[in-house]
Amino acid sequence: MTQVSERSTTLSSASAAERGRAAALTAAFLRGGLAAGLGLGGLAVLVIAAWISSPYPDSGAGGALHIAAALWLLAHGAELVRPDTLSGVPAPIGVVPLLVVALPVWLVYRSSRDALEPEEGRPQLTALGALCTVAGGYLLVGAAVVVYARGGPISTDTLDTALTLPLVPVLSAAAGVWVGSGRPMSPLLGRLPGLRGSAASAGGDAATAGRRRRAVVVLRATTAGTAVLLGGGLLLVACSLLWHADAAQESFLQLAAAWSGRVAVLLLSLALLPNAAVWGASYALGPGFALGTSATVSPLAVTGSPALPPFPLLAAVPAEGPGMAVTWAAGAVPLVAGLTIAWFTVRVAAPPYAERDEAWSVRDTALAAALAGAGCGVLTAALAAVAGGPMGTGRLVEFGPVWWLTGAAALAWTVGIGVPAALLVRAWRLRERRVADHADHADDADDADKVEEAGEMGETNEVVVEERETVGQSSDVPAAAAAAKTPWWRRVPWRRREAAAEKEPDTAMDDEPEKAESGDAPPTLDGADPAEASYDFLPMDAWHDREAQEARWAAIKQASGGLMTDFSPTAAPQPGSGSEAESSPDAEAKPEPQPEAKPEPQPDPKAAD
Numbered sequence: 001m002t003q004v005s006e007r008s009t010t011l012s013s014a015s016a017a018e019r020g021r022a023a024a025l026t027a028a029f030l031r032g033g034l035a036a037g038l039g040l041g042g043l044a045v046l047v048i049a050a051w052i053s054s055p056y057p058d059s060g061a062g063g064a065l066h067i068a069a070a071l072w073l074l075a076h077g078a079e080l081v082r083p084d085t086l087s088g089v090p091a092p093i094g095v096v097p098l099l100v101v102a103l104p105v106w107l108v109y110r111s112s113r114d115a116l117e118p119e120e121g122r123p124q125l126t127a128l129g130a131l132c133t134v135a136g137g138y139l140l141v142g143a144a145v146v147v148y149a150r151g152g153p154i155s156t157d158t159l160d161t162a163l164t165l166p167l168v169p170v171l172s173a174a175a176g177v178w179v180g181s182g183r184p185m186s187p188l189l190g191r192l193p194g195l196r197g198s199a200a201s202a203g204g205d206a207a208t209a210g211r212r213r214r215a216v217v218v219l220r221a222t223t224a225g226t227a228v229l230l231g232g233g234l235l236l237v238a239c240s241l242l243w244h245a246d247a248a249q250e251s252f253l254q255l256a257a258a259w260s261g262r263v264a265v266l267l268l269s270l271a272l273l274p275n276a277a278v279w280g281a282s283y284a285l286g287p288g289f290a291l292g293t294s295a296t297v298s299p300l301a302v303t304g305s306p307a308l309p310p311f312p313l314l315a316a317v318p319a320e321g322p323g324m325a326v327t328w329a330a331g332a333v334p335l336v337a338g339l340t341i342a343w344f345t346v347r348v349a350a351p352p353y354a355e356r357d358e359a360w361s362v363r364d365t366a367l368a369a370a371l372a373g374a375g376c377g378v379l380t381a382a383l384a385a386v387a388g389g390p391m392g393t394g395r396l397v398e399f400g401p402v403w404w405l406t407g408a409a410a411l412a413w414t415v416g417i418g419v420p421a422a423l424l425v426r427a428w429r430l431r432e433r434r435v436a437d438h439a440d441h442a443d444d445a446d447d448a449d450k451v452e453e454a455g456e457m458g459e460t461n462e463v464v465v466e467e468r469e470t471v472g473q474s475s476d477v478p479a480a481a482a483a484a485k486t487p488w489w490r491r492v493p494w495r496r497r498e499a500a501a502e503k504e505p506d507t508a509m510d511d512e513p514e515k516a517e518s519g520d521a522p523p524t525l526d527g528a529d530p531a532e533a534s535y536d537f538l539p540m541d542a543w544h545d546r547e548a549q550e551a552r553w554a555a556i557k558q559a560s561g562g563l564m565t566d567f568s569p570t571a572a573p574q575p576g577s578g579s580e581a582e583s584s585p586d587a588e589a590k591p592e593p594q595p596e597a598k599p600e601p602q603p604d605p606k607a608a609d
Helices: 002-053 061-074 098-115 127-149 158-164 167-180 204-243 245-255 259-271 273-285 325-349 362-387 403-472 479-484 488-503 505-518 546-560 585-589
Strands: 080-082 091-093 289-291 301-303
Touching (some): 002 061, 061 098, 061 127, 098 259, 204 245, 204 325, 204 403, 273 362, 325 362, 362 403
């Protein structure tokens, strides 16, 4: 019975785990379908709103929903076909608004990343499981949209759509899974020669950390360089629109007369702004872009006769003819992009002196900058391929930048500027570091010389102090001479008070109560500070010296104002003599100190009054 129960428990736990895994896969699949539905619903709301506000709707709500489905497929790279044309020839529409693409990309990315987060009571999915389930749920909704959009006013090619539709959900889901898994570096990226760390011989962990660090630097520099190119292209478009503001306004008013149509044109222009930024970047790089089969726009010249449909963004195209100094200044955009790649590489390859671990070698720095430039070229070529496409038949078949020319120009600019700039900045930073090291070594040498000189002076001072202590403790020298050998910071205050008391004894006696109230303690006999004298022992030889006793009694007599009789103190017995019968007045006033007790200090002459 025990074996049967244990087996049943094992089977039940295994079945529960299977059910939990199936539930997690189902939840991830539903996440993908929900992401597709949200993107489609957002576009449908905009199209329905434009249809409702239009004064002359050409079709009903069904037509508006078909247009929304076609736009959703266009956002995934599918080429649309408009069969109803004046010539009777179906016209293709292949320019994908990149801002519309951002919505499905973000939705799939969030869904796949959230699918890897563990939920209570469910096992965590693997990266491959999350990728397949989220992308599968999204593609299931996409297949239904393809079937629905075939009967609308704008249709799609089924085979072409089936090939291009999976790219957006699969790549976006892969990005979300990569981020949700902790951003692991690709093995291929880790094996690149420019990313092999110098610490590869020190161990696997050090080599992996070095490769990962170099991979992160390359990715950041690539992203920064591409962002600078796109930002510069958008800046060129904005400046050109301001320069041709009258033509842009005229084309905007020509396209639509009602306010609903103008709002639709404005929204379409905003959706095509990222495309315009890519076109501006291609223009700054040199190859430019095509406006028809026989027209090319570049900084050097505008050749041919451009086929310009009336649209506000196309009004920013320069006029026909050779370029000018203003158009040549567009070359500053790729120049700044190359310098940006160099900066993002060198800030880690040769960090500041206070934050550095170890500077990269010349080979590693150059290869990292070159790889970042190559990545920038690849991204720019991919964006140029997506941003362009046909806008009709005849001369409008070629519209936008040529992707391979744009990628090659971006590679040449970024590598040709980024690598030398990175090496120059690295050399400059290492030069500053060598100068700082020189200064540090010089300061260390000066400090060592000062320490050596201080040691020699310390030895001399110790000899002098020992001699002074020997002289001060000798019984052949008076106590006043011993006090004179004390340091200046001990005897200067006492000497000042003693001189003032000798010049004005009455004033000194009158001021004594105020000093007592203020907390000033009477000075000691050896001239030491009262705060420090409590920790010192008076020398016994100086206390029983004849001349010291006479000096003390003379001070007491002077302070008494003539009340004391004129007599000389008797000699006090030396410690250990055994005679205690014949003692001086000092002995009566102050008993003999115990062997281990601290002797009391000499009474103040001013307090004897």
